[in-house]
Every structure is written in C-alpha cells, then in structure tokens.
Amino acid sequence: MTGSAVTDHDPAAAPLALQIDESDNVATMLADGQAGDAIFLAGGQIGLRSDVAKGHKLAIRPIAAGTNIIKYGFPIGLATADIAAGEHVHSHNLKSGLSATDSYEYHAASAAKPEPPLILPMFRGYQRADGRVGTRNEIWIIPSVGCVGNLAERIARKAEVRYAGKVDAVRAFKHPFGCSQLGEDLSRTSKILASLAQHPNAGGVLMLGLGCESNQLAQMLALIPEERRGSIRMMTAQAEADEMESALALVNELVQAASACQRTEVPLSTLVLGVKCGGSDGFSGLTANPLVGRMADRVGKAGGKAILTEIPEIFGAEQLLMNRATSEDIFRRTVNLVNDFKSYFTRHGEGLSENPSPGNIAGGITTLEEKSLGAVQKGGHVPLVDVKLYGEQADRPGLTLLEAPGNDAISSTALTAAGATIILFTTGRGTPLGFPAPTIKIASNSELAKRKKNWIDFDAGQVLANGFDQASDDLMAKICAVASGEETAAERNGEHDIAIWKSGVTL
Structure with a gap:
C-alpha cells in the first residue's frame, strides 16, 4: 500500500x-x-x-x-x-466489466520467499478427543426442523440457568427448515446441521427432532463419523410424554461430560479462522480486510487453517486466488466453483452485478470487481490448499475456499459448519449479528468503532494512523484473548444465530 x-x-x-x-x-x-x-x-x-x-x-x-x-x-x-x-x-x-463467461489460466504457484521465523502466540482452548481444539465449551441444541425451534430455545433457557458455571453456555440454533423440502435442498439442510453438530466448540450436542419431518434425525446422524458421536444425544419430541424433562435429562448427561474438559494452553496451529465481510465501505479494502489477511497469514504460517467464502464476492478477483492454488486440481475445482456460482445467478435470470448492495454503494464501493478485490484480501497470501462444498469441513492447513453465498448469516453459518472456531467479521457499516462461533466484529473506520461500541470489537481504522504492524499485533492479541474465553460484543448481546441456504422447492 x-x-x-x-x-x-x-x-x-x-x-x-x-x-x-x-x-x-x-x-x-x-x-x-x-x-x-x-x-x-x-x-x-x-x-x-x-x-x-x-x-x-x-x-x-x-x-x-x-x-x-x-x-x-x-x-x-x-x-x-x-x-x-x-x-x-x-x-x-x-x-462493471464482469462477464459470465470469463476464462482462466493455471499458473503454478511460485515458491514462498524465505521469511524470518515468527514468534507465534498461544491461546487457552479446549482439547477434544480427536485432536481438534475448541475456543468454547458449550452445549448446543440443534433442531432438525423448524417445528421444534421454539422448544429448543425453551430447553436452552432452562438449562442455561440450571448449569450456569459448569459449561460456557447452552445455545439453541433455531431455523425454519427441515420439513417440506426435497432432493438436494433437503440434503443441504441435513448436511449443514450435521456439520454443526460436530463442531469442536460444542462439548455436547442435543439433536432435537419432531418425528414426522423430512429431515429425520437418523439421516443426519449417518453423516457424522462414529468417533464423533459420543458427545451427541438425540430426542424425538413426539415420542416423549414430557419432552421438556426428557430433553433436560439428556442435556444433564452432556453437561456432566463436557464440564470435565478444562482450558489448556495450545498453539496457534490449532486455530481455525473463518474470514467474512459484511456492510463494506470504501475503507474495507484499505484497512480491515488486508488486516484480516495478515491474521490469515499468521495462522497459516503457524500450520493452522483459514476459510474464505462468499463466492459471489470474489467475482472479478478470482484469478488472484487461482494463482495461489497448490495444484492444478485445486485450480480446476476453484474454476468449477466460480463458474457454477455464476450459472446459479444466470439460471435465475439475475445479472452478476446485483452486488454491491445499497449500503456498499453509499459507502463508496461502485462495482463488484472493486468489492471483490477488497474482499479477497481477507485471505491474505496463504496458499490455496482446498475447495469445499457447502456443508463440508475444512481439513487441510492453509486456505480453504468454501462454497456459500455472500449473505452474512448464511455464509457465517457455513464457516462455522466448516470448522471455524473464530470468525473475523469486517464491516464498514455495522451489524449486530453473531453466529455459533465467536465472531469478532472489526470496523473498517474509527468513526464506526466509536459510534457502535456495543457491536464492534476492534477498530481497524487505526491502520491509517499507526500502520499495519501495530494493528496486526493488537488484533492477534484480541483473537487470542477471545479464543481463550473473552466474550465478543455479539456474545454479550446474546447474538448467536444460524441461517441455512435454501435453493429448492418447498412442498
């Protein structure tokens, strides 16, 4: 810069x-x-x-x-x-100069230049039996269908009071889907919920069904490896005389097991970083997004994982990511993912340039290429090692490109389901939203950080005055503090929602 x-x-x-x-x-x-x-x-x-x-x-x-x-x-x-x-x-x-028929060329990624070794920080996380590390030790209640969403929330509220201090929190993740869905649409709902149920931030999970829904508990359980099922309980509400007491008894089992797990010091390599931007402005690409890219670089160099999504918001900048593909196979999969997403738009009669949003435009962003070039900076310079479809989980150190739309709630839910244990969310306009993984809100400008203190966790506007080195050290310290248990603004405000990507017919 x-x-x-x-x-x-x-x-x-x-x-x-x-x-x-x-x-x-x-x-x-x-x-x-x-x-x-x-x-x-x-x-x-x-x-x-x-x-x-x-x-x-x-x-x-x-x-x-x-x-x-x-x-x-x-x-x-x-x-x-x-x-x-x-x-x-x-x-x-x-x-915009975007086309729905862009062509791409594979260029083998150049070898990384030798750099002096980094002094990498540690954080205090929860070591799980399979080697993964959580940044929270929570009990999650995941309904299979919208019909039991309110029941899930009532169970969570009672359990939160009953087991305060034994686990970090009891969360219910209400959603409206799971019934009257067909084919791939139903499969996506099952897949994303099953992936959430395996998250390392959940010390225990109650998968709550109604009984007559399309999205049956058994089909979700089949998507979860057997070695990860020990901390999962299932209950069908229609089969219980007193569904509340039955559910609380299962939650009690989960709490007793989860409460035995304590925080221990772990290396940065165990962190899985999800990166996201929402409500961007003209400063997002100057301050917050490149700052987050430096965090992805640090985690990647430590041997950790970073996950980038919002595929429509890389249109116009996708070649920059493709140039970092570690193999021709990863390059081809990236091309297919981008082209499939462009086809998704054109099949529905939509142009590629419906993005940026009105808020983006008011903040100074004019075209999708401009927004994308600013947005991809969140991925830093980490080698692109994998491409995952919606509902799949990142499993390789380095940068993973994940299929999901730009919508804040849908893409952040997908990042969590892919295994992100911390989400860095940059914004130039502000939003109160929070998601299952701790979500650090990073303001692109100091005015927003000062005005919305109840929403914002970190001011990236300081980059313009203090430079990237100081801001990078400050943000990394914040990440390690949150990973070690410090609450984010969204957590303090009780913001922890999910949203599911619906693409099919409803009966």
Whole structure:
C-alpha cells in the first residue's frame, strides 16, 4: 500500500486521499472533500472538481471513456464517460466489466520467499478427543426442523440457568427448515446441521427432532463419523410424554461430560479462522480486510487453517486466488466453483452485478470487481490448499475456499459448519449479528468503532494512523484473548444465530 503520507500529513491542511497501488488511476478519500479543495496525495496535490465523500473515489489522472479504472492495481470496471483528474468516480461514470463467461489460466504457484521465523502466540482452548481444539465449551441444541425451534430455545433457557458455571453456555440454533423440502435442498439442510453438530466448540450436542419431518434425525446422524458421536444425544419430541424433562435429562448427561474438559494452553496451529465481510465501505479494502489477511497469514504460517467464502464476492478477483492454488486440481475445482456460482445467478435470470448492495454503494464501493478485490484480501497470501462444498469441513492447513453465498448469516453459518472456531467479521457499516462461533466484529473506520461500541470489537481504522504492524499485533492479541474465553460484543448481546441456504422447492 502506498500512502505513507497519511502519517506525515498535517491534519489542519488539505483533506487526504490514498492511492493504494502505484498503477491506480483513482484514490480513496480519507475525509469528506468539497469542490475546489486541494486534495493531498503521496505524490502531491490535486484539485477536486466536485464534492467527494469520505470512502469514495476521485480520479487522479484523466481517464478516457471505455478504458479501465484501476484500483488495488487491477481493473474495477470501465469508465462510461471521459473523466477529468479531480472528478468523483462512482456509479454515474463507472460500470462493471464482469462477464459470465470469463476464462482462466493455471499458473503454478511460485515458491514462498524465505521469511524470518515468527514468534507465534498461544491461546487457552479446549482439547477434544480427536485432536481438534475448541475456543468454547458449550452445549448446543440443534433442531432438525423448524417445528421444534421454539422448544429448543425453551430447553436452552432452562438449562442455561440450571448449569450456569459448569459449561460456557447452552445455545439453541433455531431455523425454519427441515420439513417440506426435497432432493438436494433437503440434503443441504441435513448436511449443514450435521456439520454443526460436530463442531469442536460444542462439548455436547442435543439433536432435537419432531418425528414426522423430512429431515429425520437418523439421516443426519449417518453423516457424522462414529468417533464423533459420543458427545451427541438425540430426542424425538413426539415420542416423549414430557419432552421438556426428557430433553433436560439428556442435556444433564452432556453437561456432566463436557464440564470435565478444562482450558489448556495450545498453539496457534490449532486455530481455525473463518474470514467474512459484511456492510463494506470504501475503507474495507484499505484497512480491515488486508488486516484480516495478515491474521490469515499468521495462522497459516503457524500450520493452522483459514476459510474464505462468499463466492459471489470474489467475482472479478478470482484469478488472484487461482494463482495461489497448490495444484492444478485445486485450480480446476476453484474454476468449477466460480463458474457454477455464476450459472446459479444466470439460471435465475439475475445479472452478476446485483452486488454491491445499497449500503456498499453509499459507502463508496461502485462495482463488484472493486468489492471483490477488497474482499479477497481477507485471505491474505496463504496458499490455496482446498475447495469445499457447502456443508463440508475444512481439513487441510492453509486456505480453504468454501462454497456459500455472500449473505452474512448464511455464509457465517457455513464457516462455522466448516470448522471455524473464530470468525473475523469486517464491516464498514455495522451489524449486530453473531453466529455459533465467536465472531469478532472489526470496523473498517474509527468513526464506526466509536459510534457502535456495543457491536464492534476492534477498530481497524487505526491502520491509517499507526500502520499495519501495530494493528496486526493488537488484533492477534484480541483473537487470542477471545479464543481463550473473552466474550465478543455479539456474545454479550446474546447474538448467536444460524441461517441455512435454501435453493429448492418447498412442498
């Protein structure tokens, strides 16, 4: 990242803009600018020809109509009109250049450059019998069908009071599915719930069924390896005279077993990091996402796992990930995943550029390519070692690309089901949502961090003042603290929901 002048600039002088790569022909405003302002850049000053809001782009040299607009060193779309230096660059003069029929080339990943050894931190986690490590020791109640969702929540509330202090929490994960589903749609629901039931943050799991639903408990249990079934209990509500007492008796068994597990010091290599962005703004790709990428790098170099998803939000930047594939097979699987997702859009009559969202656009992001180039930075530079389908679990050290849409709740649930024991969630707009795995909310700008203290756990806006090295050390310390038991804002607020990706017919 260029823009070292950020730390050298007199705050009382002209507003700042940041040029990310030396080849860029646009820069991002770091404060609101008005027409006539002289904007300070690393290479000098430029006069604004129109008002440009914080997080939005301005042209730093003339751009001809029909030519590429460059940010992050890559095209983010095409100019729809001639743009003079100092003009605002946004939806009125920039359009996506994405195609549904892009072609890709395999390039063997280059060998990593030797680096000095890192001093890797430890954290205090829960060692499971199969060698995995949890960051929480909770009892999870997973309903097979929406009909028993409220019952699951009532059981959890009673058990939470009864067993306070014995386990970290008792959680119920209500959802509306499991009945009147067919084929692949039903299979996806079974698969995602079965994967959640194996999560290392769950010291015990009660799988709660109704009895007459499509998503039968037996078919979910069949998806779980036998060696992981010891901490799972099952109950069919229709078969019990007093379903509440029967369920609490099973929860009691799970609590007694789980409470014997205590935190111990474990290496960073045992962490599984899920990375996610939601409600991005013009600063997400400058601060929060590359900062999270540095966390993925540290975990990956330690021998841990990082998981990247939101496939529609890599469109336009997918070649950057493909270039990190550790084999031609991983490259081909990445191509197939991206193309299948593009087909999913076109089959439903939707264009690829429905993203960015209105909130993204208001924050300064114009095209999906721009959003994607900022979003893929969450994966750092970790080698791409695997590609997993929705509901599957990451099992290789390095970066795994996971099939899921961009929707915050669906993709974060998929990350948890894939085994993420911590989720790093970057945001420029803010959201209160939380998920089964502890979710660290990282604000891309300091104003949001200050304004929404009840939602935000970490301020990545400090990157602009303090640099990446200090911010990286601070965020890694936060991750280790949360992994060792410190509550996130979402946990304090009781936010721990799931959402399931529905794609089929409902009877």
